[in-house]
Amino acid sequence: MYLLPKLGAPYQKILTKHEANKRIMKLRPGFSVILASSKTRLLTLSRYPGELLIDIITPIVFALIPILIGKASAGSGAETIFARNTGTENYISYMLIGSCIFSIVFFAFWNVAYWLRSEMETGTIEALYLSPSHRIWVAGGISLYSLIRSIFSAAIAYILGSFLFGVNPFQGNIVLALLFIIIGIIPLYGMTLIFGAMVLRVKQANTLVNLMQWIVSFLMGVFFPIAMLPAFLRVLALLFPPTWMNIGARASILGIEYFFTEWYLDLAVLWGFTIFAPLFGYWAFRSAENKIRSNEGVGTF
């Protein structure tokens, strides 16, 4: 509740809620906080050098399992059967692309969840809330850090994996694939705010991240085309922005069909999510914060 000043109170600096929010969201200092927050995370990462290596290996291992299962169960006709369902015989690249995009998506959820959780556990979350920087800017810094880390490791994993499995990493329209990924990142990080709001509320990250791992890989169609999903799940998958990143990137690289046949129509859908997902994410995060602050505060974990 925003209280009005009492009659006779000498304090005339009371701003309306709107004016206060305008000040909070000032862009220039906001970007400075984004840069400082991502730098802080990168500095912390530099104190755990082994983590980057694991980041690179994970998507390759993730793709390896379905590739080997496919080879083992379908035998020599694997490519033909796969092409019938997906439009491409190159199932190795198909899996590898899905796996690398999945690692970008999963990393985004993982990083935001564990950022909040670790700030809660170490007590630094209250220090963040004591500062005049809006948490959205700090979250932006975490997202930038997560993006740098995941794009870097996914790109290396894709190239390394392609050489390892003997496929050409530079086939198809790579630029268009990157465009799908870059545009998809905006709604993706909007969604991570919703996820962050859940972590703030339930004060748990592990269970949520584990659950998310399966939901994300399932809805995105990491190992299969979403056309194979039952109708109601297909609708859910299409409401999930990373699915469109995956479809777009695969279609651009492997030359298979886009969902709406033309690439720009698929991209337009992603643009739509770009507007709604961050707004909805901001609203969810802000609501969770206010709910917590009106009870026991952000410091309890």
Added chain:
Amino acid sequence: MSGTVCVERLSKSYIVRHRKGLFHSQKRIVEALKDVSFEVHPGEILGLLGPNGAGKTTLIKILTTLLLPSSGDAWINGYHVQVNENEVRASVGCMLMGERGLYWKLTGQENLEYFGALYHLKPTARRRRAEEIISLLDLNDICNRPVESYSSGQKMLLAFGKALVNDSSLLILDEPTNTLDVPTASQLRAIVRDLNKQGKTIIYTTHIMSEAEMLCDRVAIIDYGNLLAIGSVADLKSSLKRNQVIQIQGTISDEAISALRLLPMVLQATAATVNGKNKLTVVVGEKREALSTIIATLLENGASLQTIYQEQPSLEDVFIAKTGRTLSEDTYKA
């Protein structure tokens, strides 16, 4: 109302769950703050005195916008804590949670620079400010080491330094000398005094009486969420007339103390153990009539008395008179 901090009828209650076994829990409403009003004048050090769980930290968390009050208003430097959250945060330097508010994998310098960024200082300004704070707190030798390698006292000093990053006119320090050794605690108190001389207003919570007495211009006593008294240390002491406080040392059983509390002239009777012996502080309405009755009651209940004397009332006596117990007893244990 013209203070740096103005608090008007502030109350805070929240829900806690009492767990009963695996699946059952019971909701309970905790009234952490009840209708608290006071002001902090520009340039003063106000001590918030109260045992653990008294409501001090809740009050500070509301003043620093970490918590929303259930009712009432508060202004910091003229900004309302609910309407102008951001302005309030920008105009306060706060030390809460001690060493827990730091990034342990970063160095001291990196920590201060990051918090400088959160307060919107430009990169050169935040570097310079970090260096100034490091120099002030004499942390030059360790400032490029990760905080995880610091001693507990060094971490507390750095956490205190974090409160100075934005060079605000109001500092809110929540038990800053907790876990510090004696020399470091007195170093920190000296810095607090200097900052106050430079014109900073300071709210200082503590449960160490001597610290409050030494440092604070005024003291507010909080217990069970109520503001029981506020005033200068001298005023609070003079509110207890000299002949109202009697100190008794000896071997005194709980039964004897309970019997004493039943006497109509005894306002408060609180025991503490000093050097293995009971020290009983008795606050009475009129000493002359009461003294013989008190002695007789204690002896009848098996007490062995060694000394009976009267001291200048201390802040501890004021606290006992207001709350009925010593500061060492937690609110929710008492």
